[in-house]
Amino acid sequence: MSTGINADWRHYLPKVESLANSLGLSFNPVDFEAVPQSFMMEISVYGLPVRMPHWSFGVRYIYQLIQHRMGNSRLFEVVFPGNPGHAYLAQNNSVAENVLVTAHVLGHADFSRNNILFKRAQEQVSEHIVEHAANHARQIAVAIEEYGLQRVEAVLDAALSLEQHIDCNHGVRRPRYPEYESPKALPRDDAFAKRFAALTPFDDVDSQGQMHRKRAAVPPHPEKDLLWFIAQYAPELEGWERDIFLAVREESFYFHPVFATQIMNEGWASYWHARLLREADFLPQSSYLDAIKCHSDVVKPYAPEQHIALQINPYHLGFTMWEKIIERDGIEVARDIMRQDDDFSFVRNYLDEDLAEELQLFKFNAQSDGKIEVVESKLTDLHEAMLAPKYNFGAPTIAASHVHVDGSLDLLHDYKSDGRGLDPDRASKVLDYMYRVWRRPIVLHTIDENGSPLELKKQS
Amino acid sequence: MSEIDSSLSHPQSNGSNINGWYELFSRGARDWLRHNDKVRDAVRQQLPDIIAGADVLGSGSRTVKVPVKMLEHYHFKLNQPRQQQGVGQGQAKAGDVLQQGSPQGSGKDKGKGTNEGGGIEFMLEFKVDDIVDWLWEEMQLPNLKARVGKSEETDWTREGWDKKGARSRLDRRRSLREAIKRRAVQPGGPNFSDDDLRFRQLNQREQPSIQAVVFLLMDVSGSMTDADRKLAKTFFFWAIQGLKRQYRHLDTVFVAHTTEAFEFEEEKFFQVTGSGGTVTSTGLTKVQEIIDERYSPSRYNIYLFYASDGDNYPEDRETASTTLNEIASVASYCGYIEVASSTPQHLNTEVGQLFRSISSNGKAAGSFAVSKLEDIWEAVRHFFKHQAAET
Numbered sequence: 001m002s003t004g005i006n007a008d009w010r011h012y013l014p015k016v017e018s019l020a021n022s023l024g025l026s027f028n029p030v031d032f033e034a035v036p037q038s039f040m041m042e043i044s045v046y047g048l049p050v051r052m053p054h055w056s057f058g059v060r061y062i063y064q065l066i067q068h069r070m071g072n073s074r075l076f077e078v079v080f081p082g083n084p085g086h087a088y089l090a091q092n093n094s095v096a097e098n099v100l101v102t103a104h105v106l107g108h109a110d111f112s113r114n115n116i117l118f119k120r121a122q123e124q125v126s127e128h129i130v131e132h133a134a135n136h137a138r139q140i141a142v143a144i145e146e147y148g149l150q151r152v153e154a155v156l157d158a159a160l161s162l163e164q165h166i167d168c169n170h171g172v173r174r175p176r177y178p179e180y181e182s183p184k185a186l187p188r189d190d191a192f193a194k195r196f197a198a199l200t201p202f203d204d205v206d207s208q209g210q211m212h213r214k215r216a217a218v219p220p221h222p223e224k225d226l227l228w229f230i231a232q233y234a235p236e237l238e239g240w241e242r243d244i245f246l247a248v249r250e251e252s253f254y255f256h257p258v259f260a261t262q263i264m265n266e267g268w269a270s271y272w273h274a275r276l277l278r279e280a281d282f283l284p285q286s287s288y289l290d291a292i293k294c295h296s297d298v299v300k301p302y303a304p305e306q307h308i309a310l311q312i313n314p315y316h317l318g319f320t321m322w323e324k325i326i327e328r329d330g331i332e333v334a335r336d337i338m339r340q341d342d343d344f345s346f347v348r349n350y351l352d353e354d355l356a357e358e359l360q361l362f363k364f365n366a367q368s369d370g371k372i373e374v375v376e377s378k379l380t381d382l383h384e385a386m387l388a389p390k391y392n393f394g395a396p397t398i399a400a401s402h403v404h405v406d407g408s409l410d411l412l413h414d415y416k417s418d419g420r421g422l423d424p425d426r427a428s429k430v431l432d433y434m435y436r437v438w439r440r441p442i443v444l445h446t447i448d449e450n451g452s453p454l455e456l457k458k459q460s
Numbered sequence: 461m462s463e464i465d466s467s468l469s470h471p472q473s474n475g476s477n478i479n480g481w482y483e484l485f486s487r488g489a490r491d492w493l494r495h496n497d498k499v500r501d502a503v504r505q506q507l508p509d510i511i512a513g514a515d516v517l518g519s520g521s522r523t524v525k526v527p528v529k530m531l532e533h534y535h536f537k538l539n540q541p542r543q544q545q546g547v548g549q550g551q552a553k554a555g556d557v558l559q560q561g562s563p564q565g566s567g568k569d570k571g572k573g574t575n576e577g578g579g580i581e582f583m584l585e586f587k588v589d590d591i592v593d594w595l596w597e598e599m600q601l602p603n604l605k606a607r608v609g610k611s612e613e614t615d616w617t618r619e620g621w622d623k624k625g626a627r628s629r630l631d632r633r634r635s636l637r638e639a640i641k642r643r644a645v646q647p648g649g650p651n652f653s654d655d656d657l658r659f660r661q662l663n664q665r666e667q668p669s670i671q672a673v674v675f676l677l678m679d680v681s682g683s684m685t686d687a688d689r690k691l692a693k694t695f696f697f698w699a700i701q702g703l704k705r706q707y708r709h710l711d712t713v714f715v716a717h718t719t720e721a722f723e724f725e726e727e728k729f730f731q732v733t734g735s736g737g738t739v740t741s742t743g744l745t746k747v748q749e750i751i752d753e754r755y756s757p758s759r760y761n762i763y764l765f766y767a768s769d770g771d772n773y774p775e776d777r778e779t780a781s782t783t784l785n786e787i788a789s790v791a792s793y794c795g796y797i798e799v800a801s802s803t804p805q806h807l808n809t810e811v812g813q814l815f816r817s818i819s820s821n822g823k824a825a826g827s828f829a830v831s832k833l834e835d836i837w838e839a840v841r842h843f844f845k846h847q848a849a850e851t
Contacts, residue, residue, distance in 0.1 A: 038486065041488070042486065042487055042488045045488055046487065046488075051487075053487065053490065053491055053494070054491060054533075055491050055492075055494040055495040055498055055531070055533070056491075056495075056531075056533035057487070057488065057491045058488060058489075058490070058491030058492030058493070058494055058495040058496075059492070059495055059530050059531065059532075059533070061488030061489070061491060061492055062488075062492055062530070064488075065488075157533070160533065161533060161534055161535050161536075162535075164535070165536075301549045301550070302549065302550055306550070307550050307551050308548060308549070308550030308551065308552055308558065309548055309549050309550055310546060310548040310558070311546070311548070312547055312548070312549055313549075316549075359549060360549055360550055360551060360552070361547055361548070361549050362547070362548055362549070362550075362552050362553070362554070363545060363546070363547055363548075364545070364546055364547075364548050364552075364558065365543050365544070365545055366543070366544045366545075366546060367542065367543050367544075367561055368540070368542055368543070369561035369562060370559060370560070370561045370562050371557065371559060371560060371561030372557065372558040372559040373555070373556070373557050373558070374548075374552045374553060374554055374555065374556040374557075374558065375554055375555075376554040377554075382547060385545045385546060385547050386547040388545070395535065395536055396536045396537065396538050398536055413536075418538055419538075420538050420539050420541060421538070421539050422536060422537065422538060422539060423536075423537045423538065423539050423540065424539075426532075426534045426535065426536065426537045427536055427537075429534035430534050430535065430536055433534070449539055
């Protein structure tokens with residue numbers, strides 16, 4: 001065991017931190033903890049150090065384990081924003097690796113404290129998501145004890161399958177819709193309007209001329225936040241089931257900025273670990289070289305023996321983009337971009353023609369028979385092809401559009417903005433999950449492969 | 461806890477307050493086991509369908525391996541477009557083909573993110589005995605009662621004590637007890653007397669018959685297609701399993717016939733192909749001969765299952781009927797399974813008629829027609845319910 005060496009990297013921690021501070025990074029304090037690789041793997045599978053149990057995490061865990069066994073992945077660190085932040089480092093990292101990882105983590109800490117998406121999420125969810133998630137896990141363990149695994153799992157099946165279906169434009173704590181419609185604006189006060197009013201009473205004015213309030217439709221507008229909508233308006237949801245939905249939703253609000261800024265965030269952290277290392281004169285030469293090697297492994301565009309990758313390494317792309325921006329516009333401009341952008345604006349604004357060429361980015365078409373062909377593309381095509389999987393938290397745009405008198409629910413898929421219909425088999429399975437909590441018929445409107453309207457129904 | 465790496469007990473360690481708790485359990489493994497439980501449940505629920513298709517017979521193994529896919533936790537997804545777009549990096553220019561298409565389209569899932577599950581297949585092994593138990597539970601099938609026949613079979617059993625007997629059967633404990641009893645009423649008497657001695661007695665008793673033999677008789681004439689045979693084979697397998705639940709000693713006899721009948725080994729039985737016509741009575745006669753030679757009805761519970769597409773020469777009707785009646789009068793049960801994968805005739809056939817007539821004669825017999833694998837369970841249920849009612 002390399003325990004003696006591992007203990008060493010902590011000596012560098014204050015030095016790396018003060019160097020980071022002197023270079024203008026501003027971050028909340030971070031708790032560092034060295035943990036076994038197996039635990040690292042679990043953290044990355046669950047996305048949070050302690051998280052609610054669900055069988056689907058078990059599946060991801062096995063995939064992760066298989067990949068790990070095949071040597072395809074090694075996890076150096078996992079970091080969680082907060083105040084303090086929490087960083088987990090793999091116990092088997094070398095000293096040099098851990099110094100690099102420390103610097104990398106501080107880059108993330110700077111990003112998550114200053115980027116607007118992270119700031120907003122932390123204002124909403126609080127700066128203690130790690131603790132909240134652990135609390136959710138406990139809450140669910142209690143629910144399992146009380147209501148049994150089957151019932152709790154049914155709720156989690158539904159809630160977790162809708163985890164991307166939130167609306168970040170509204171707060172985590174969001175009031176129910178107003179119960180009554182706001183009164184219509186009175187018509188203009190002219191002769192015609194008076195005569196018209198005398199002919200037929202308005203909807204909201206009865207024969208005595210009394211205003212009477214009209215119940216508002218639910219939802220008043222198509223509602224994208226399905227987790228919230230079900231939690232608030234499912235006809236027969238029990239209190240503990242609602243709590244599970246809201247717990248899952250809160251975690252989604254935390255995950256959203258992580259997802260929406262991955263290129264920027266990983267790039268930013270990579271830029272800073274490289275920069276801090278370069279300026280870390282306190283590091284022995286040999287350790288420095290080891291660390292640089294580790295850096296180039298992390299930000300390499302493709303696997304060692306290959307010259308082509310069909311996926312963009314976000315570390316590499318983000319790192320290169322930040323280097324260009326800082327070289328060209330200076331650190332202050334870069335910090336502004338870091339504060340205000342997400343991956344969409346970042347890529348669209350700063351991945352320019354020259355850089356795309358330098359990085360040898362290309363667009364390809366993959367056919368269903370497996371054929372992959374490189375195609376001519378404009379820069380904007382490249383941007384959109386790269387960003388397409390990130391639209392709308394990576395999920396199709398589906399909204400709750402109407403609840404009928406009998407409690408049955410209409411869902412509307414916005415196939416126009418998504419460009420095509422839903423995979424009907426998967427959608428039906430999700431409706432099965434949803435039905436077990438909504439407990440009334442559900443109809444989902446989308447289109448089929450040929451563009452004709454398709455209604456997927458779930459009733460008993 | 462103390463085994464945890466010393467780095468954590470370093471004075472500067474912030475995390476030492478939760479020293480190594482994460483090594484105590486693995487949440488990933490826990491959730492994975494839960495996943496596997498769910499797979500097992502799912503398999504169990506669809507067991508009849510899955511097992512009906514599985515190649516179970518003749519392998520001789522007592523387990524069935526069922527290929528299962530990892531469960532997918534479904535999310536809303538867009539339809540897979542015929543052509544997907546992506547961005548790559550490296551030395552490539554427009555028009556380069558990075559991967560050739562394959563006609564089977566097998567390349568579709570390659571290199572795709574595998575986080576969704578459903579990609580990897582793994583094998584779950586099920587014990588045949590467990591499966592049979594599940595099925596019986598699922599189909600709510602009764603346990604068979606062995607037909608305890610008037611058995612000639614006898615065996616010596618210990619039964620009672622006597623004052624005389626062979627030295628080797630002296631029961632010392634019982635003799636000592638007698639001595640104690642005697643001395644209680646006869647103080648100062650001898651420690652032992654001949655009167656105290658007790659010898660175990662043996663008696664001849666009739667043993668109930670707990671052995672069984674099942675005759676699996678199959679028509680292999682030209683009109684029986686491969687699909688028909690598969691149906692017969694699958695049915696036979698589960699019929700045997702059902703009987704094995706009941707009888708510790710179950711002999712199986714395989715007889716195939718066309719216009720002649722032969723006994724086969726299990727392995728060869730299902731490979732046999734014949735041609736030409738069908739004379740059911742030859743098969744039945746063969747069964748009758750084997751019963752006479754090897755399986756005395758007084759010692760064996762006899763079962764007969766006959767699989768055929770229902771054709772028989774009308775001229776054979778009389779002979780077949782007589783022979784079947786003879787068998788049925790000594791058998792616990794005679795079942796007829798009509799396998800017709802192409803043109804189901806719903807037992808309106810020569811053989812169907814044959815079994816109906818012995819059934820109406822009050823013999824324990826039943827018939828069932830199957831045309832596809834899913835019918836097998838209905839057939840199994842039918843026969844075993846029927847049989848339990850008969851016995």
